[in-house]
Amino acid sequence: MILDRLARAVDDRLRLSPLTRKALAKVFPDHWSFMLGEIALYSFVALILTGVYLTLFFDASSADRVYHGAYAPLDGTTTSAAYASTVRLSWDVRAGLLIRQTHHWSALIFVAAILVHLVRIFFTGAFRKPRELNWLVGVTMLLLALANGFTGYSMPDDLLSGLGLRIIVSVVESVPLVGSWLVALGLGGEFPSDEMIPRLFVTHVLLVPAVLVALVSVHLAMVVRQKHSQFPGPGRTEHNVVGARFYPNYTLRSVALFLWVLAVLFALGGLVQINPVWLYGPFAPAQSTSPAQPDWYVAWGDGALRLFPPWEIHIAGHLVPAPFFPGVVLGGVTFLALYAWPFLERWCGGDRRAHQLLDRPRDHPVRMGVGVMALTFFAVLVVTAGDDILARLLRVPVYDLLNLLRVLVLVLPVLAGALAFLLARALRRGDAARLGELTRADLRAARQPADRGDAEAAADEPELPAPDRPGERVELWPDGDVWRWRYRDEPAGVAILSNRAVLTEQEAAESARLAYPGVDHVLVPGPPPPPLPGRVRTALRRWGNRALGVSLLVAALRQRRDRRRGGHGDGPDRR
Amino acid sequence: MSRRARVPAAPPGVNGRIILSFLTSAAGAIGFAVSYGLGGQTQWEGGCLAVAFAGLATGLAIWGRRLVPTGGYVEEHEGFTPPPAEQALTAAVLTAPDSPIRRRGLLAALGLALTALGVAALFPLRSLLPGDRTSPVRARRDTPWGPGVRLLTAAGRPLRPADVPAGTVVGVFPEGGTGAGDAPAFAVRLRPERFTRPPSAGHLDGLVVYSLLCTHAGCPVRLYLKGAGRMLCPCHQSSFDLLADAAPVAGPAARPLPGLPIELGPDGYLRARGDFTAPPGAGFWSRR
Ligand code: HEM
Ligand code: FES
Numbered sequence: 001m002i003l004d005r006l007a008r009a010v011d012d013r014l015r016l017s018p019l020t021r022k023a024l025a026k027v028f029p030d031h032w033s034f035m036l037g038e039i040a041l042y043s044f045v046a047l048i049l050t051g052v053y054l055t056l057f058f059d060a061s062s063a064d065r066v067y068h069g070a071y072a073p074l075d076g077t078t079t080s081a082a083y084a085s086t087v088r089l090s091w092d093v094r095a096g097l098l099i100r101q102t103h104h105w106s107a108l109i110f111v112a113a114i115l116v117h118l119v120r121i122f123f124t125g126a127f128r129k130p131r132e133l134n135w136l137v138g139v140t141m142l143l144l145a146l147a148n149g150f151t152g153y154s155m156p157d158d159l160l161s162g163l164g165l166r167i168i169v170s171v172v173e174s175v176p177l178v179g180s181w182l183v184a185l186g187l188g189g190e191f192p193s194d195e196m197i198p199r200l201f202v203t204h205v206l207l208v209p210a211v212l213v214a215l216v217s218v219h220l221a222m223v224v225r226q227k228h229s230q231f232p233g234p235g236r237t238e239h240n241v242v243g244a245r246f247y248p249n250y251t252l253r254s255v256a257l258f259l260w261v262l263a264v265l266f267a268l269g270g271l272v273q274i275n276p277v278w279l280y281g282p283f284a285p286a287q288s289t290s291p292a293q294p295d296w297y298v299a300w301g302d303g304a305l306r307l308f309p310p311w312e313i314h315i316a317g318h319l320v321p322a323p324f325f326p327g328v329v330l331g332g333v334t335f336l337a338l339y340a341w342p343f344l345e346r347w348c349g350g351d352r353r354a355h356q357l358l359d360r361p362r363d364h365p366v367r368m369g370v371g372v373m374a375l376t377f378f379a380v381l382v383v384t385a386g387d388d389i390l391a392r393l394l395r396v397p398v399y400d401l402l403n404l405l406r407v408l409v410l411v412l413p414v415l416a417g418a419l420a421f422l423l424a425r426a427l428r429r430g431d432a433a434r435l436g437e438l439t440r441a442d443l444r445a446a447r448q449p450a451d452r453g454d455a456e457a458a459a460d461e462p463e464l465p466a467p468d469r470p471g472e473r474v475e476l477w478p479d480g481d482v483w484r485w486r487y488r489d490e491p492a493g494v495a496i497l498s499n500r501a502v503l504t505e506q507e508a509a510e511s512a513r514l515a516y517p518g519v520d521h522v523l524v525p526g527p528p529p530p531p532l533p534g535r536v537r538t539a540l541r542r543w544g545n546r547a548l549g550v551s552l553l554v555a556a557l558r559q560r561r562d563r564r565r566g567g568h569g570d571g572p573d574r575r
Numbered sequence: 576m577s578r579r580a581r582v583p584a585a586p587p588g589v590n591g592r593i594i595l596s597f598l599t600s601a602a603g604a605i606g607f608a609v610s611y612g613l614g615g616q617t618q619w620e621g622g623c624l625a626v627a628f629a630g631l632a633t634g635l636a637i638w639g640r641r642l643v644p645t646g647g648y649v650e651e652h653e654g655f656t657p658p659p660a661e662q663a664l665t666a667a668v669l670t671a672p673d674s675p676i677r678r679r680g681l682l683a684a685l686g687l688a689l690t691a692l693g694v695a696a697l698f699p700l701r702s703l704l705p706g707d708r709t710s711p712v713r714a715r716r717d718t719p720w721g722p723g724v725r726l727l728t729a730a731g732r733p734l735r736p737a738d739v740p741a742g743t744v745v746g747v748f749p750e751g752g753t754g755a756g757d758a759p760a761f762a763v764r765l766r767p768e769r770f771t772r773p774p775s776a777g778h779l780d781g782l783v784v785y786s787l788l789c790t791h792a793g794c795p796v797r798l799y800l801k802g803a804g805r806m807l808c809p810c811h812q813s814s815f816d817l818l819a820d821a822a823p824v825a826g827p828a829a830r831p832l833p834g835l836p837i838e839l840g841p842d843g844y845l846r847a848r849g850d851f852t853a854p855p856g857a858g859f860w861s862r863r
Contacts, residue, residue: 242649
């Protein structure tokens with residue numbers, strides 16, 4: 001009653017109801033891969049919520065402070081205020097450790113979700129016109145997420161974070177001409193400077209999150225304006241979006257996903273220890289630990305630093321030190337390539353049309369090959385970041401392993417890329433629906449150069465309205481004082497309802513004409529039976545259940561392993 | 576329109592499952608509050624909170640799946656190639672004769688003023704540089720070591736040659752600059768006849784002092800492999816042969832660890848004869 005009056009009052013002043021009606025009926029495609037971006041979004045929300053709580057206790061200063069508290073081994077020692085407050089946050093602030101660990105886990109999952117989301121966008125060609133801008137925004141967000149993860153990791157001023165920071169400083173310092181100046185500008189002095197932690201803090205809690213919030217808003221606004229792309233399927237064209245409506249179905253589903261993300265993050269934050277800085281000890285310029293591995297999303301850089309041979313260049317009496325290449329050049333090239341990809345593919349492939357229908361990965365063998373090559377390359381780098389641990393596990397000398405990895409990092413990506421290219425071609429040319437059904441003949445055919453009549457050639461043809469296939473039609477009917485319509489393909493057994501009611505028959509006919517150009521309209525007397533729950537939804541549910549099971553299992557296993565390692569798996573108890 | 580219509584009956588069992596999920600969630604929330612109140616046990620707190628969220632999530636998911644229409648809707652997509660006439664109309668508004676963007680001269684002056692303002696706004700960035708106005712390159716080359724600076728142990732005591740028995744590595748710091756990031760060094764006693772290359776900074780009966788900072792990316796090289804006379808960096812596994820003037824022998828480091836020339840002071844303690852033989856730590860442009 002009150003809500004009703006309030007809604008009317010607002011509408012009388014702002015006239016929001018037409019917009020609201022349209023927004024509530026917005027259609028979201030039904031495919032699990034569309035949840036990846038949402039997972040990233042929701043982990044970001046979790047990061048902000050937990051991060052704000054942390055700022056209330058974290059003391060971003062390198063000034064001396066004596067720690068007094070429940071963690072006996074450090075009780076009474078003098079460390080930086082940053083470190084002391086992090087230990088206090090973990091041991092003496094109730095729920096502090098939970099929030100701190102949840103923040104860290106959210107960061108790991110945030111970056112992972114962005115990355116998997118990016119991979120999905122890449123392989124399905126969702127970055128093509130008209131969505132190139134959103135690709136650029138997305139890559140920028142990945143960059144900022146990495147930066148913020150790193151600044152966050154560096155702030156507590158523990159031994160590991162100090163080592164990581166020192167390595168990054170060295171990489172920045174390796175830049176020709178301006179390296180030392182950049183470091184001085186960033187740190188306000190030589191490493192480790194007093195300005196370091198306050199500046200990291202401002203960057204971490206204000207600058208980067210503010211830009212991220214702005215970019216997330218732009219990103220989402222663009223998705224709404226451009227609407228979702230979708231995979232091809234019955235009744236799906238370049239002129240429509242088929243799926244679930246924002247309200248009520250998608251709202252419930254998406255809020256449920258948000259809560260799932262929170263559930264997993266807090267379960268991890270509570271049950272699985274991460275970054276126990278009290279065990280590492282405070283940063284000291286003359287200390288280091290072994291093994292020293294960074295968070296997973298900077299592991300590729302660490303691996304590259306390990307892998308790159310000791311080659312340095314001297315230019316007119318100046319030095320370009322080795323970390324410049326795996327650090328600055330590799331990072332720069334990676335992100336340049338990511339930024340440039342949509343435009344590269346456009347110029348090289350000649351496809352300038354707008355696309356609302358996604359590719360299946362196999363539809364574009366070159367993209368497939370390049371993508372798999374890049375992923376393999378980075379996977380080898382990530383493995384290299386653990387070469388010391390791996391060598392110990394395999395009982396081989398670390399330098400032999402390093403030499404092997406130096407070869408693998410060049411050979412494996414090429415092999416994997418070529419294989420992916422051939423498989424994609426075989427899948428596309430043959431009739432196999434999936435990888436397991438490929439025959440030898442398909443593979444042999446894949447090695448021939450492309451002939452005309454291939455889908456590659458078909459891509460050059462101009463876009464035509466959907467042909468008027470027999471059995472396909474649009475049905476319109478009056479429903480009380482509003483109009484609705486639906487699309488039917490009788491032989492295929494497909495019926496898709498329009499997402500909203502409209503006031504006139506013309507309006508209904510107009511939207512049907514936009515969604516299914518060239519399909520005949522017929523007037524029918526009454527509303528047909530409601531649509532059935534889709535196969536996709538069932539698959540989605542099954543996938544979700546399985547993912548949940550696996551993640552619980554992994555968490556349980558980790559917990560057990562940590563506990564076996566001498567009780568470090570248990571967080572501190574306090575009373 | 577359908578405000579007055581009756582709420583359709585839920586399929587059997589669905590309401591029950593949803594209510595059960597929400598009740599589980601409430602139990603989780605209460606569990607969290609209780610565990611916090613009793614002193615806060617991280618595992619309990621996290622677990623209960625997870626149950627609270629998961630319960631809500633399950634309930635809403637069932638609700639969304641069973642009690643409301645799911646997929647099978649279509650929305651038209653009105654394409655993004657604007658009709659040329661429409662584009663022309665917008666362009667006409669923007670470029671009308673009296674439009675600001677037609678006054679080229681004024682625009683140029685405006686551009687000039689904005690550029691000046693933009694450049695001027697960059698000047699305060701300089702304040703981010705170190706306050707003492709020393710050139711970063713200078714600062715990077717100089718360390719607190721210098722002629723006559725005594726070697727201190729980590730505990731802050733001056734070092735005598737006898738404090739470094741054969742086969743041990745002792746971390747050393749400059750007196751009056753123990754906190755500096757680029758100063759840490761280590762002293763180690765080797766057998767002079769095993770030297771394959773004489774230490775560039777000299778030695779006192781086999782006692783040599785080198786910078787502790789890896790020449791790859793600056794991590795402290797903390798692992799001493801006694802038999803081989805090598806120092807290993809834990810960060811990316813560079814190893815340095817102390818018998819060959821700390822030359823890099825494996826891993827990504829390309830330059831030897833800089834040595835510190837030392838002598839015995841009149842007071843019987845070790846002291847430096849000067850700075851490191853090269854700037855310590857990672858390489859940089861002006862290092863040479
Ligand atoms: C892109 C988003 C973010 C990422 C990837 C991220 C990542 C991280 C990481 C990895 C840590 C280290 C945690 C640890 O000690 O184990 C951290 C610490 C911290 N973060 Fe964030 N964070 C993000 C956003 C935020 C926001 C929005 C705030 C606050 C407004 C915040 C506040 C803090 C604080 C105060 C700490 C230090 C607490 C401590 O020492 O444990 N973070 N962050
Ligand atoms: S910092 Fe020592 S090997 Fe990289």
